[in-house]
Amino acid sequence: MRLGQVSMMDLNYAEEQANELEVLQSMYPDELEVVGPGQFQITVKSQDYDLAPENGCRCLLAISCPERYPDEVPQLEILEEPENCTPLEVEQLMEMMQAEAEANVGMVMIFTIVSAAGEWLNCHCDELQRRKEEEAERIKREVEEAERKRFEGTRVTVESFLVWKENFEREINALRAEKARQLEAARRSKLSGRELFQKDNTLDNSDIKFLEDAGEDVKVDESLFQDLDDLDLDDELAELSDS
Numbered sequence: 001m002r003l004g005q006v007s008m009m010d011l012n013y014a015e016e017q018a019n020e021l022e023v024l025q026s027m028y029p030d031e032l033e034v035v036g037p038g039q040f041q042i043t044v045k046s047q048d049y050d051l052a053p054e055n056g057c058r059c060l061l062a063i064s065c066p067e068r069y070p071d072e073v074p075q076l077e078i079l080e081e082p083e084n085c086t087p088l089e090v091e092q093l094m095e096m097m098q099a100e101a102e103a104n105v106g107m108v109m110i111f112t113i114v115s116a117a118g119e120w121l122n123c124h125c126d127e128l129q130r131r132k133e134e135e136a137e138r139i140k141r142e143v144e145e146a147e148r149k150r151f152e153g154t155r156v157t158v159e160s161f162l163v164w165k166e167n168f169e170r171e172i173n174a175l176r177a178e179k180a181r182q183l184e185a186a187r188r189s190k191l192s193g194r195e196l197f198q199k200d201n202t203l204d205n206s207d208i209k210f211l212e213d214a215g216e217d218v219k220v221d222e223s224l225f226q227d228l229d230d231l232d233l234d235d236e237l238a239e240l241s242d243s
Contacts, residue, residue: 017065020108027111038065041079044114046121055129057082057121059093063110070108073101082121084128093120 031043049056059082064075
């Protein structure tokens with residue numbers, strides 16, 4: 001009697017599993033693949049994965065049902081890590097599916113587990129999209145702030161103004177000194193013959209010094225130079241330079 005009851009229970013488990021698999025195949029014709037008795041693989045994707053795979057998530061889930069399923073939880077394994085998921089996030093997904101299976105012991109649960117996994121992937125992708133948008137917004141704000149600062153320039157404070165004023169005055173004074181030096185050099189280059197004699201008295205004695213060096217005892221008649229101012233030395237020097 002007991003053996004008959006065990007056999008009947010086993011038949012009930014097998015029938016229940018077959019019925020569930022038939023329903024799953026009708027719901028996931030392209031995603032589900034049977035690999036053995038009570039064993040199959042199913043691809044779980046986020047909602048918009050087919051439209052934009054680069055922004056979506058997908059994983060390959062392996063499910064193995066024990067003989068006494070659904071009174072025992074099935075074995076679950078993620079064969080391919082989902083795109084755009086870190087190892088920690090994959091572990092979180094696995095823990096969520098395991099908890100979902102344990103919460104539904106006694107009832108067929110594959111659809112429930114797969115649906116929960118799909119919802120988890122959808123939420124994860126939404127979070128990824130939110131992070132991307134926040135990062136794009138942050139970069140946009142930084143660029144705008146950099147542009148604003150570039151146009152505004154450095155904010156002026158009392159201290160920075162005083163430093164600027166001191167440097168500005170130093171530069172102005174240096175420019176004025178250089179300009180004066182240039183003007184003086186230009187003026188010196190245009191001295192008349194009379195001004196040359198007046199500015200450099202070594203010219204008065206140059207010839208005398210030459211004669212003295214030659215051993216000549218030179219006496220100068222100063223009266224010859226009393227009317228020096230009446231001479232037009234500029235014209236004479238000009239004629240000498242032309243010759």
